[in-house]
Amino acid sequence: MSRAGFVAVLGRPNAGKSTLLNFLCGQNLALVSHKANATRKRMNFIINHTNTQGELAQIIFVDTPGIHKQEKLLNQFMLQEALKAMGDCDLNLFLAPTYDDLKYYEEFLELSNGKPHVLLLTQCDKVSKESILEKIAQYKAYEDKFLALIPTECKNSFDPTQLLETIALFLPSSPPLYDEEILTTSNMREIYKEIIRESLFENLSDEIPYESDVVIEKFIEMPTLNKVYAKIIVEKESQKAMIIGKGANTIKRIGKNARLKLESLEEKKIFLQLNVFAQRNWSKTKEGLKKIGYDFDF
Structure with a gap:
């Protein structure tokens, strides 16, 4: 059973x-x-x-x-x-x-x-x-x-x-719905995005604005190396400057933190490139949110 x-x-x-x-x-x-x-x-x-x-x-x-x-x-x-x-x-x-x-x-x-x-x-x-x-x-x-x-x-x-x-x-009687080796149904892009967001929060703490997000632009998987190109999106140029930091030190720290987490997860080398873009009011319209990947049905 x-x-x-x-x-x-x-x-x-x-x-x-x-x-x-x-x-x-x-x-x-x-x-x-x-x-x-x-x-x-x-x-x-x-x-x-x-x-x-x-x-x-x-x-x-x-x-x-x-x-x-x-x-x-x-x-x-x-x-x-x-x-x-x-x-x-x-x-x-x-x-x-x-x-x-x-x-x-x-x-x-x-x-x-x-x-x-x-x-x-x-x-x-x-x-x-x-x-x-x-x-x-x-x-x-x-x-x-x-x-x-x-x-x-x-x-x-x-x-x-x-x-x-x-x-x-309290669950229905049923055979397994997924292969027993699978941990999540989320694709790797979504998992990578969340790990980068987590590193963003960890390295900027309360300074990072709530209206910030990550988009994976390109994901290339190879036997011993994954290449990830991602962009961090904020709403103001001042927020962009804060994330990049003096001499790009902050964005480098965020990138290193995220890369180490990804390498631990994947058990292989990760090349991670992060860019920061200011996209005014992206979180305040349905069109802006849909471009980031938030689909509304209301």
């Missing part, structure tokens, strides 16, 4: 969704940043789990942007991505940091329209045991809404067995 299905991973911005999925798949494929709303598109992670009875479950986790409401067009696109995943998947997994107010969960309930979900109480290592028990008691008031509540600690001491086996219980 085997099971397979899609699970939308949901929560507020910076709830730890991408960190969890990178841990589960054993690769840094999803962008992780302290910057809120770093994840902008859905991304699938394929986890194969065999329980003690030898039954296989293929769980396709769908990473999503954080659930939030803002009037900016780009934020509207991200909310649309989360809502699509919420409605299309077989099951939802809602991440709730232990120290969070319940308002985030209540907002999720309003949007989910009764979709079956598992509640994952995260970062339990950051609060006292009394606080954990108190938070569990608060969520118990909603126990008719969720299928299961699972408390977890930090990723270093996290055993995912209970989470995976609980999720598997």
